[in-house]
Amino acid sequence: MEHFQIEGGTLLEGEISVNGAKNSALKIIASTVLTNETCRIENIPAIADVLVLLDILKEMGAEVKLIDRHTYEITCAGISEPNLPELLVRKLRASVVLLGPLLARFGEVKMPHPGGCVIGERPIDIFLDGFAALGVSVKEEETHYHFHSNKLTGATFVFPRVSVTATEALLMAATLAEGTTTLKFAACEPEIEDLAEWLNARGAKIRGAGTHTIIIEGVKTITGGEKRIMPDRIETGTFAMLGAAIGRKIVITNCEPSHLEVPWKLLRQVGVRFELGRDVVTVHQSPHLQAVNLVTHEYPGFITDLQAPYTVLMTQAKGLSLIHETIYEGRLFYIDKLNKMGARIIMCDPHRAVVLGPAKLYGATVESPDIRAGIALVIAALLAEGTSRIENIYQVDRGYEAIDDRLRQLGAKIERMKES
């Protein structure tokens, strides 16, 4: 087990490049199952979650060729049995993204109950209802789900609430179904638009991705092709919060600022000084921060994955801010750790916390509960006076590639230590 040792208090300066988006890469990689042809995918982030998904495909019989650190060629012709390997699936909740493509291709999947992040109850009822609408029967056995369909058939499915991965799973399944599928109240995150564009370039017929109504005309086959993963909007936003909290001048490159319109609006209200370019964001030292309330929301609202870094920023802003996490009930589990570092935050209920700022933070030993809280604790430690030890950094590595090396380039005093 490794941990980060961080000496806080140094202003950061320099350029940091944004990697490919984890939450796009996972779905694009899963979509390679829809064809026997080779898919070449570039800009794949070298992070734990993606590597586990590639291992799952390999174990199922796919050929996964590493071309360079961020490029893979994947050929799924060798997958003969649609059984997801238990150990790997338990490691990665996002393995549910394989359900859609596997059902489309084999009409059957056996999947152990999924694992993943500890951010509250994460049911898969919407997937189950959606697949049932397409003609899939689902049996829940003690250790796994057994999905089966003689023929996937297009249908209209109304989501009871917005779900990103369920939208993507149904979209992929419907691509090879017979007839037309209409998904209503679908999620409209940029990653979904990206997935649809990629599938359309390979023969799919999908309209409306990026809106709440997606119409998919089933086709017989999907071909291989080449794809570059879009920039990670969560990294972009996280680095912006880092810059606002402890930067002298941070230039965030290779990003897509248009995917973060609501976060930019909020950061302007907070008093963060930044400029947006076409694929670059420059964040300047921002000494006068004002507390502004946050409500997380589905896209294009303020993304839940930036809520924890924003809370750290609010510890440095003047006044009271209410943080309202509406998507997950387990995403404020880092608040006690920030308080241990000197923050003054009151938990109101599992969804809401009030931050009183500004507060001086001090180094402490804390454990990351999940990916996004993990990076927030890293930012807090960089702000804090003294030395911090961040434990359970596997969680941070799940989402941010070599973050210690990249932060050191900005002047951060962060070391990855082996457990002593």
Ligand code: EPU
């Ligand atoms: N939900 C259900 N039933 C379902 C599916 C979801 O009740 O069958 C609920 C969830 O429990 C949650 C809400 O619906 O309360 C929204 O969940 P959603 O399905 O949209 O989330 P997700 O698809 O599982 C993706 C990202 C998350 C990101 C959310 C919200 C991936 C692999 N994961 O999760 O990313 O927070 O959308 O934008 O794309 C992360 O990267 O750290 C992460 C957790």
